[in-house]
Amino acid sequence: MIGSSAIRLARAYLAAVAEPPAPALATFVEELGPIDAAAQVRRGEVPEPVAKETSARREWDRGAAHLRAAEAIGARLLIPEDEDWPTAPFLSFAMCGHAHLATPLALWARGPARLVELTERSVAIVGARAATMYGKHVANSIGFGVAELGCTVVSGAAYGIDGAAHRGALAAGGRTVAFLAGGLDAPYPLGHTTLFRRMVETGVLVSEWPVGTVPQRHRFLSRNRLIAAVSAGTVVVEAAGRSGTSKTAKDAGELGRALMAVPGPITSAMSVGTHELIRKENAQLVTRLEDVLEAVGRIGDDLAPRLKADTTARDRLDPLARQVLDAFPARRAASPEQIALEAAVSLPDVLRMLPSLEIDGFVARRDDGWRLCPGGGAKRR
């Protein structure tokens, strides 16, 4: 127990001593273990790359204070040594080897649910803050649909798409996880305070940054790698061209996760980014919940309710029968000879087709010849 709390204390110090992502420090901690790594960082006895990341804050040891402050607001520090740490999802950070995709040293969490369980079957839904009504509607309904199937909705709790996705999940009675770019004492944005209160009842708020940290632009970008990593796939609903959202959506691809994008009107600035992702980053174009489930694969296999191709009666006809049917005048009766001439189908073939077309309800024999059936126009669409 003392050992465990010493590790947690060391991790609390390490989590704040460098600004995430800190790839050199992450590797250093992995090699030495958190207690020895923390001691050496504190003394400045570290390799040059680790020094670069840690020298500015190494004497600023606020680990214990951060843990106390977290406890006061009902938050906790999750560390890789915990059972509740999402080990498997974060393995991909090491595997992909990009510096900006460094594994986190610890995570602050608030909410009763277990993060590892919540993220086991989860889909990320992210997008622009300045979303349109269309984008928010779509994010909300995908969030609803994903949650209704028992999957967790992961997002960043921002205004616009993120908020709509979280709300959709909650409306379905589902659970949702938000990764924040600042301290859990004042979840950002303030306008989502009621949303945050509802989210932590069944889900979790997560942050790499200790209490008292204000969100900054680069923190939003760093945070997004965690959203991508814990989810089976990331759906980008709306994004401006060359936006943070589309840049970091690529993380999902680099981490081997499904990258999906929702199209929109080409006249909307908020769909420029999603169209770019489809054109240039091989994002899958998704239009329905089924598309999302198909793209995320493993969890999709369990959940995707296969859509049955619905074919019309006319489609099932053979080409010759269709040709005969199309040759019928719209509002008059016709003789088999007239139909043969119009259809360019031989008379014997026409005579062979008519009875089966009659049985299928397309045409009927009348005193003045053959006619399309009253409902035939609709059937032929």
Added chain:
Amino acid sequence: MIGSSAIRLARAYLAAVAEPPAPALATFVEELGPIDAAAQVRRGEVPEPVAKETSARREWDRGAAHLRAAEAIGARLLIPEDEDWPTAPFLSFAMCGHAHLATPLALWARGPARLVELTERSVAIVGARAATMYGKHVANSIGFGVAELGCTVVSGAAYGIDGAAHRGALAAGGRTVAFLAGGLDAPYPLGHTTLFRRMVETGVLVSEWPVGTVPQRHRFLSRNRLIAAVSAGTVVVEAAGRSGTSKTAKDAGELGRALMAVPGPITSAMSVGTHELIRKENAQLVTRLEDVLEAVGRIGDDLAPRLKADTTARDRLDPLARQVLDAFPARRAASPEQIALEAAVSLPDVLRMLPSLEIDGFVARRDDGWRLCPGGGAKRR
């Protein structure tokens, strides 16, 4: 001359004796030549597959009547023996080998322009009749942009997307070709009569069917293969799911042409088909004219640079020069001092930048100061 008119007469008979597409007849005519082929078809001395296509109408010889009726409305019969026949585009029919993609036996044409020239550099723009305002707006502006670059817009003259594309081309002073599914005496739909009148002033109306033929469902589908064949690429702007448009858009792919689709809101039934084309048929998602030109390749190589030049000339400037350029008033002259203040760039730097901006054609020195060049606004796009 007699030989030539005999060939034309034979082709007029052959064009009506089978309902297009007639793959067996097309091959038969290619092997025997039109005059011998027509004689044998008339006598019924043909192989079984040709008989199937021609037996119903073989005694119905209206070739001469069709030619006279065409002449009466200012139309003509285009045949493969003519210089104006689009030989190269139709070669792909033989190469792809699908029965439903049979080469036409002749084409009725109305309008002064030469079809082979018009289609040399052309893009097809097609889509749903029941198009939305969004779809029609997009079709219109792509049509306008394509025509403005000197390319022909090819479409089917239907209500909705087709009509909007033709109108866009005409608005740009460009030329446009319509392939119809019925006789040229009464171009369908009637509501486009004024549009047809404007189109034939500089463009051409084309049909595989003789005067007096009413359009039928299967004729629209057959007709679409010609649109795909003569164009370097086909852009589908809006299409319902499982629609005729999306089915026949695949012709473009099978014929080795670029297949493109414009995305739209996933909440719109009229974008279901275009999204399907992107997801399942490898259609290229296009959002801008540049995307279309990039996709059509060969003709794009000629045209894309013109568009790109506008953006890249400015993009090639160094940031300071761009800052100076952007500070110019749109329609007035300005002194270097005024520009320096507006740009927040020092006066020596502005004086250093102006000569090179002048050499690149962005700005010019006038009696009243420095001004943007007449084309400068476009260049700065």
